[in-house]
Amino acid sequence: MSESGGGKPAFRVRAAEAVVAAVFFALGAIVIFDSARLGFGWREDGPQPGYFPFYIGAIICVSALINFGLALAVAGEKNGVFVEAGQLKLVLAVLVPSAVYVGLIGWIGIYVASAAFVAFFMRWLGKYVWWKVAAVSIGNSVVFFLIFEVWFKIPLPKGPLEAVLRLN
Amino acid sequence: MDEIQSLLQGFAIVLTLKNVALMFTGIVLGVIIGVLPGLGGANGVAILLPLTFSMAQAPGGTTSAIILLSCIYWGALFGGAITSILFNIPGEPWSVATTFDGYPLAQKGRAGEALTAAFTSSFVGALVAVIVITFLSPIVAGFALEFGPPEFFSVYLLTFCAFIGMSKEPPFKTLATMMLGFALAAVGTDPVTGTLRLTFGSTHLLTGFDFLIAVIGLFGIGEILLTLEEGLAFKGAQAKMNMKVVIETWKELPKYWLTSIRSSVVGCFMGIVPGGATPASFMSYGVARRFSKDGDKFGTGMVEGVVAPETAAHAAGTAALLPMLTLGVPGSPTAAVLLGGLLIWGLQPGPLLFVEQKDFVWGLIASMYLGNIVGLIVVLTCVPLFAAILRVPFSVIAPIIIVICAIGAYTVHNSIFDVWMMLVFGVAGYVFKKLQYPLAPLVLAIVLGDRAESSFRQAMLISQGDMTVFFSNSLVGSLTGLALFLLFWPLLSLLLARLRARY
Numbered sequence: 001m002s003e004s005g006g007g008k009p010a011f012r013v014r015a016a017e018a019v020v021a022a023v024f025f026a027l028g029a030i031v032i033f034d035s036a037r038l039g040f041g042w043r044e045d046g047p048q049p050g051y052f053p054f055y056i057g058a059i060i061c062v063s064a065l066i067n068f069g070l071a072l073a074v075a076g077e078k079n080g081v082f083v084e085a086g087q088l089k090l091v092l093a094v095l096v097p098s099a100v101y102v103g104l105i106g107w108i109g110i111y112v113a114s115a116a117f118v119a120f121f122m123r124w125l126g127k128y129v130w131w132k133v134a135a136v137s138i139g140n141s142v143v144f145f146l147i148f149e150v151w152f153k154i155p156l157p158k159g160p161l162e163a164v165l166r167l168n
Numbered sequence: 169m170d171e172i173q174s175l176l177q178g179f180a181i182v183l184t185l186k187n188v189a190l191m192f193t194g195i196v197l198g199v200i201i202g203v204l205p206g207l208g209g210a211n212g213v214a215i216l217l218p219l220t221f222s223m224a225q226a227p228g229g230t231t232s233a234i235i236l237l238s239c240i241y242w243g244a245l246f247g248g249a250i251t252s253i254l255f256n257i258p259g260e261p262w263s264v265a266t267t268f269d270g271y272p273l274a275q276k277g278r279a280g281e282a283l284t285a286a287f288t289s290s291f292v293g294a295l296v297a298v299i300v301i302t303f304l305s306p307i308v309a310g311f312a313l314e315f316g317p318p319e320f321f322s323v324y325l326l327t328f329c330a331f332i333g334m335s336k337e338p339p340f341k342t343l344a345t346m347m348l349g350f351a352l353a354a355v356g357t358d359p360v361t362g363t364l365r366l367t368f369g370s371t372h373l374l375t376g377f378d379f380l381i382a383v384i385g386l387f388g389i390g391e392i393l394l395t396l397e398e399g400l401a402f403k404g405a406q407a408k409m410n411m412k413v414v415i416e417t418w419k420e421l422p423k424y425w426l427t428s429i430r431s432s433v434v435g436c437f438m439g440i441v442p443g444g445a446t447p448a449s450f451m452s453y454g455v456a457r458r459f460s461k462d463g464d465k466f467g468t469g470m471v472e473g474v475v476a477p478e479t480a481a482h483a484a485g486t487a488a489l490l491p492m493l494t495l496g497v498p499g500s501p502t503a504a505v506l507l508g509g510l511l512i513w514g515l516q517p518g519p520l521l522f523v524e525q526k527d528f529v530w531g532l533i534a535s536m537y538l539g540n541i542v543g544l545i546v547v548l549t550c551v552p553l554f555a556a557i558l559r560v561p562f563s564v565i566a567p568i569i570i571v572i573c574a575i576g577a578y579t580v581h582n583s584i585f586d587v588w589m590m591l592v593f594g595v596a597g598y599v600f601k602k603l604q605y606p607l608a609p610l611v612l613a614i615v616l617g618d619r620a621e622s623s624f625r626q627a628m629l630i631s632q633g634d635m636t637v638f639f640s641n642s643l644v645g646s647l648t649g650l651a652l653f654l655l656f657w658p659l660l661s662l663l664l665a666r667l668r669a670r671y
Contacts, residue, residue, distance in 0.1 A: 016599070016602070016603060020599060021344075027348065028347075028351075031354070031366065038363060038365060047628055047633075048361075049361050050365070051625070052350075052354065052621045052624065053351065053354040056347050057347075057351065059343065059347045060344060060351065063341075066340045067341060070338070070340070083397070083602070087396075090397065094392065094393065094396055094566065095595070098389075098591060101574070102574065102584070105578075105584055105587065106584045110574070110575065110578065114571040114574075117570070118564075118567040120567075121563050121564070121566065125563040126563030126564060128563075136564060140571070144571070148575070148579075152222070154218065154219070154579055155582075156575060157584065
């Protein structure tokens with residue numbers, strides 16, 4: 001985390017630390033809540049199912065509170081840039097298409113979705129000419145098809161295209 | 169010398185055409201995985217684990233499967249050095265310390281020398297660790313045969329307390345991620361009573377969170393996102409490798425024998441006590457700088473500054489398999505993934521492995537000797553080839569790596585929900601890394617959570633809820649005592665520093 005980039009900060013460290021600590025607290029609270037439902041005490045045959053998770057949740061909450069306190073104490077020099085606006089844009093530029101990609105897998109199958117995903121990246125971020133884009137993206141999916149379906153006989157999700165080509 | 173005889177038997181198992189071919193495949197794949205950003209030892213092995221499911225069912229297949237996976241691990245350990253030295257990008261966290269002197273050497277045009285030194289000292293470190301494993305693990309396993317639930321729980325406790333005491337990250341962040349791991353492990357069916365926990369009616373959560381998904385997301389997707397921040401292009405030094413450079417460097421290396429020994433000791437120790445390869449490499453770099461007569465020149469391109477972290481990282485990475493095999497407690501995330509593999513193949517890691525699965529254990533140990541020799545040969549001869557991989561632009565390699573991760577996550581349980589979870593873990597990994605929340609304890613807690621809980625509850629059943637069972641005899645007492653000492657070590661060292669400052 002260097003300041004030398006000089007980009008505009010999207011988030012500072014203190015905010016990021018506080019948010020993460022809060023998320024941890026919420027998760028810990030969920031664990032405690034469900035353990036309480038299951039019972040965290042002792043019955044005649046031993047500890048109840050919630051016994052162990054209850055204490056886990058409690059430790060998460062306590063350490064989250066401490067981390068939250070430490071986060072608020074971050075100030076001045078130490079409250080540097082968590083992520084610059086430019087960096088965040090790049091990260092989102094990968095993350096959002098990745099989410100779309102995962103959404104597509106169930107729909108059109110992993111091979112077509114992967115080809116589209118690789119093609120999108122090469123064209124959009126790499127600015128490659130179309131024939132290179134097509135060669136790499138389709139070639140990539142064909143290689144994976146051979147490895148998984150043909151050699152290792154591990155079926156991956158397939159969609160309408162494979163149905164048309166009778167590759168199912 | 170029973171060990172020597174068992175080892176020779178192991179060599180006999182390993183030296184078949186199929187197993188040697190798998191060894192080469194594993195090493196080459198491993199180096200590629202180690203070189204690529206976003207793919208590392210832990211998630212590389214995790215992604216390829218489903219491919220071994222059918223392999224492991226054949227007779228003797230588990231040995232072949234573990235040879236393939238462990239060789240990927242050795243390859244990844246070697247591969248990390250290539251990117252650190254040539255590109256100043258540590259491909260693996262344990263190669264960060266290698267960049268300090270490795271990259272300056274490469275900039276001076278001495279990349280070949282740096283790489284040879286790195287590979288050779290990796291080899292030396294691994295060799296020392298394998299020798300330690302050969303002779304120490306039967307003893308540890310024999311010892312552990314006597315363990316009951318309280319002893320096992322205290323070993324788990326020791327493992328997790330060691331993370332808090334030894335990691336460089338803030339202790340409460342370590343504690344938070346570790347407990348999150350335990351919580352994730354608790355999701356699904358309660359191992360003792362069979363009650364559903366933390367599923368909130370979701371059918372996806374019935375089987376709980378698989379640690380393989382967490383590993384692929386945290387280390388794979390998280391790493392890709394981090395790499396992206398640095399921009400889209402890698403600029404690297406050229407490596408000229410030929411026999412002359414290699415031999416020249418080898419002539420020079422014996423000078424650093426003392427550094428090698430020190431680093432191997434640090435590495436083996438940190439690997440067995442779950443500190444892991446990363447702190448081992450930093451620690452050994454620091455120790456070497458303090459003891460070297462050229463200590464003040466460290467960081468400007470000293471061969472010794474490459475030897476120290478590489479020896480220690482490889483020694484630790486290898487030694488991490490010792491507690492995994494003998495106690496069922498992995499010392500590093502990659503060892504945890506290998507342990508997961510053993511469980512999936514139907515083997516029960518722990519002391520009984522040395523009694524019931526002799527062929528498997530000694531085959532694996534023999535393959536460690538051979539695998540590292542094969543690895544050294546492969547990397548010394550093929551560096552330019554591997555370095556060329558990093559010259560492929562990021563806009564091509566990044567989506568392909570994400571696709572590989574997605575396929576890897578899907579094949580674990582044939583579930584698209586897992587692929588979504590992988591993305592969630594990826595974002596978590598990215599944020600955790602940036603805020604110094606350590607990932608290794610999280611992964612280890614997911615792997616060991618159920619077993620730690622079972623041994624805790626069994627111990628509690630035996631003692632009727634009396635906590636003093638963890639101090640009931642000298643063995644369990646000293647394990648628990650050591651664990652508590654490590655747990656409070658951050659506090660103790662703070663107090664000591666205060667006292668020292670005052671007087």
